[in-house]
Amino acid sequence: MISLRKTLALASVGAAMAVPAGAAGPHTGRPAGHWVTSWSASQQGLSGSTLTDQSVRTITHLSQGGSALRIRVQNQFGSTALAVDAATVGLSTGTDAAVVDGTLRRLTFGGRPAVTVAPGADVWSDAVPLTTRAQQDVAVSLYVPGSVRPGEHGAAFRTNYVSPAGSGNHVADRAATAFTRTITSTWLVSAVDVRNPDVAGTIVTYGSSVVDGEGSTNCGPGCSRTGTNERWSDVLARRIVAEAPAGHQLAVANAGINGTMSATGCPNASAGVAGLEGVTRLDRDVLALHGVKGVIVYYGTNDLAAGCTAEQIIDSWKTIFGRLHAAGIKAFLVPTTARPGYTDQMNRYRWDLGTYAATFNTCAGDCAGLILFDQVIKDPVRPNAINPAYDVGDGIHVNIAAQQAEAQIISLPMLYSGVS
Structure with missing residues (x-):
């Protein structure tokens, strides 16, 4: 297992990293050095x-x-x-x-x-x-x-x-x-x-290209916008700033990596993403960040395509959830979304994944809640495919309009409940 933080061993860096004591922010009891x-x-x-x-x-x-x-x-x-x-x-x-x-x-x-x-x-x-x-x-x-x-x-x-x-x-x-x-x-x-006592903590979005932002520059046929921060995680961040009450403001950090899986050992996984699985990189890409209060896990679509079973994917989710829970961090799950390229067996596995996630609406008590992107982006007529109005053309990734729709269904009170 990768160590929690393989940080350069400079004694003086430790002093620089120390959070200084100070007066509380105007809306919270958090120190000024938060x-x-x-x-x-x-x-x-x-x-x-x-x-x-x-x-x-x-x-x-x-x-x-x-x-x-x-x-x-x-x-x-x-x-x-x-x-x-x-x-x-x-x-x-x-x-x-x-x-x-x-x-x-x-x-x-x-x-x-x-x-x-x-x-x-x-x-x-x-x-x-x-x-x-x-x-x-x-x-x-x-x-x-x-x-x-x-x-x-x-x-x-x-x-x-x-x-x-x-x-x-x-x-x-x-x-x-x-x-x-x-x-x-x-x-x-x-x-x-950033140092800000009025921000309660950070929500990390964690997954593959569907988190990283593939499709988020696509504004329709023949239209592209680059550098305008229109991933669903960016839209979520703007919603929090605009809608969350004082004391419940949160930062959002994107930890998506294109092409990665949640589980190790998927038989058809590309060698180029070995070592970048969700269970493998959690320490350096999530737990090494500061003030993390919650993680939105959106993994599983690539796992199915790479030949992993529902059992393998659920085991990887449980591992991630357990390590986050041990660190005092809430885990939220985006259940696996549709792809027209899935085989019948892959769709059966996707159904199993959805059943696990929907149990008590908390992954049978393993996660803190669900975010149902699939309901937003699937084709209502062909539910194993993406709505054509949202599909960028590959049957996997969604455009700017869909990124906005995904962010809009996320419950902000669910994210900041219990965060202090």
Whole structure:
């Protein structure tokens, strides 16, 4: 089993991670030093590109804001150490790689401007004061002096930026000029925390491409919108900001990875996603985040397609639920949704999965509640297929309209009930 956090062993980082005592927020009894993860992008492997004396500027979209922030730099899949010689954060202008004037802040790691992250490890920066609001974009810039293949999350569904090889340190540049290359992946940075005592905690959305955001740029035939944050998890985050009462505000962090399964051992699983199963990556992609109060598990569709049985999938769900429960975190389940490509046997297994989930509406007491996306997106005439108005064309993923519909059926009181 992967350790809960394989964090770089710097003694001074521990001090930087400590949550300071302070006055309570105006709406809660939480301390002023209360941290929650406001954005995440789970690493899934190494990029096919190599960074050499370059700067990377990643645009992160905060689900909640705060008075300060800190970032997670990760080298989960690296075979060599990752050196970062300088790092900054600043508010994005929202148009390109430029940063809003007066908002650029230098980051430190254990009080130092540079850090080296060992293979398989991660490190959190020190806190830096920067006032942010919910739904703001923050540019995170890292300078890599040597040559390394960066860890990546493959599908950013937005544009990120890289300076040319050999161009050096541009993390303090407010202008976009130096960042001449665009990428559609997320490199090096895998989470952003905000300090905000008025946010009760974080809800993590956990699953495969149906969580990661495939289809969320599709606005209809011949129409595409990139970088507009229209995954169902993004819509949920905006609903919480608009609708949840004071004291019950929550951040939302997306921990989806395209192509992954919940269970290990599915006979037709691709070798490229080995080690990325829901039961395998829970520690580093969910439990290592901060302030997590609930997890929405949307796994099982790929498991069925890869030949896993209902028993294997249910066992994996139970493992995930049990580990979350042991950590004091609520688990919510999205029962497996329709695919026209399922065989009759796969649909029988899907029925078994639905029966387990529907038992007491709490997975027979194993989860805290259900979120019925299948009812929203299935074709009312052909219930084993997606509604044609929502289908992007592959029978698996749904468009922006469906992402919005999915988010709208989620019960916010169910998510924040008992959260303090």
